[in-house]
Amino acid sequence: MLKHTFSDNPKGKVAFYLPFTIVVMVGGFLLLLNNQMSQLPSAVFAIVWGTSSVVLLFYTLNLIAQLFPTKAYNKIIPYVFVGPAMLILLWYLILPTFRSLYLSFFNRNSTAFVGLDNYKFIFTDPNMRTAFRNTLFWLLFGTGLSVFFGLTSALLAERTKIEKLGKTLIFIPMAVSMVGAGVIWKFMYAYKPAGANQTGLLNALMVAFGADPSNWLGTEPTNTIFLIIIFVWIQTGFALVVLAAALKGVPNDILEAGRIDGASEMRILFSIILPSITGSIVTVSTTIMIAALKSFDIVYSMTNGLYGTEVLASQQYKQMFKFLNYGRGSAIAIIILIAVSPVIAYNLKEFGKREVF
């Protein structure tokens, strides 16, 4: 009996755990902030600290809630569980959205109100016009080609015996960073003047077929297409996986019925298969579009926006961190947000239909 008294007494536990939790969280934070440890020990420390802080936080808040009568406990406890997550989201995404909107009406170092000047700049500057044009290319070709190749390879793989191997080979680039992919493809595109021995595969092929080697990344506006190819190389695997899963859901008996009726494979594809996976195609397309809209890494590491390859995301980074113009940088971020807002609206509409809510 005696050993239960402590655990049955939430007040005593709170008296111990509340200060303990605060000491662990604040102490660990301050220790890491004034970090003198080398990399690996601090990582290990952070893992232990991060995990135990979160566990202690929920445990202690739950204890405090238990001090109240059951009815009040049940009212308080949901906020204990969603609270930390909502506070983090508030700090990292919700408030910044409004703060960026606010900053976008101010000058470069946010000291003077400039009205819509930053937006005027965005829509009149020649560099920004290039960025808009290229971003449109990225949205159209980046998304279109990724979905096309993803769907094609999903349809093909499903009908062969090497389905798994084939999918994996096309899927692998998903694990490669855009910077890594940039290096890999820069090498594919490597250019040496005519007459020299070409070490880039693409130009070697050009020469083998009797054409002149070309400076793929230096020629506007086709260089943007060559950057988009890198993006397609990465994103096709994503489209493949999601669409292959959707294809598995197409009922077999309908396909069989179509074949027995003598419909050609093409007819079956367009009249049965594609209509029944439209939902997945829309999801995949919007996701890849958002990735294309925000993709900054490829342009930044391949051409740094030179030779007319600028996109909105790379312009935004440049305005912020190269020209230190916080007003313009924020305004471009707002434009990107406006561009994704239809997707936000669509997601919310879909979510409204769900039964759990």
Place this chain on the structure above:
Amino acid sequence: MKLTAKTAKHNKLILVLLIFLCIVWSIPTVGMLVTSFRDKDAVSSSGWWQAYKTPSAFTLANYDEVLGGQHFTVGTASGSTESRRGVSMASAFISSITVTVPAVIIPILVAAAAAYAFAWMSFWGRKLFFATVIALLVVPLQIALIPILRDYQSIGLNGTYLGIWFAHSGFGLSLAIYILFNYISTIPRSILESAFIDGANHFTVFSRLILPLSIPALASFAIFQFIWVWNDLLVALVFLSGSGQKMDVVTVRLMNMAGTRGTEWHLLTAGAFISMILPLIVFLSLQKYFVRGLLAGSVKG
């Protein structure tokens, strides 16, 4: 179905097409891999597809140089020379691990708790809060960079690991909640009810029942977030660059290499391979979970 001559021919064509696509998709990686094992002169004088002609040019020196830092000789005050090594990919690799592991672990528990509340508790604001999470799934993180950077500068978090852990946690949280909610809301009600009848409180149910039961979903998100954080360039550039080269992650170091040694392909390709080896291993061995994560929440903000 009987295999007629026509469908057999058809199937062969499909197989050939698929193999063609697979080869096209693999060639860039193979080219990089081959080049990373050839010496400098061979790389600049002949294409990697001709590497079989010069078998003596295969070497591990590129990896030594990239991992250990480039060799160069400097004069000392006493007049003699000594050899030193430049910044290495190995330290960037450790830095990437330091950034990635906590940035994967911290958001998981916070998100799981929130997902549990959204799935199994009723409270005022539940629908509004969850709609906010859904909306935030696709909000571009660019919008947060300047405001967060200002906060970091004022509290001294800029250029620290702590700052980038929180940033990645914050940016990954909405996806984590979404993936975990989809999973936790499908746990049978009867399991939870019997626990509450036995007098368990919410914390006990969460830690003893919900977390162990959601391990597959936790793994999905973990792998997703691992690959995302490891491959990230933007967040690392913004929040870690204040601290000089010593905290550079692999993507940043690789990008700098490409900028300063743009034509030294023997080093760049070795660097690229080092940068992708860990995500590749994680990815190939845990592909199943990664795919599940993709299918659960195919939108990443």
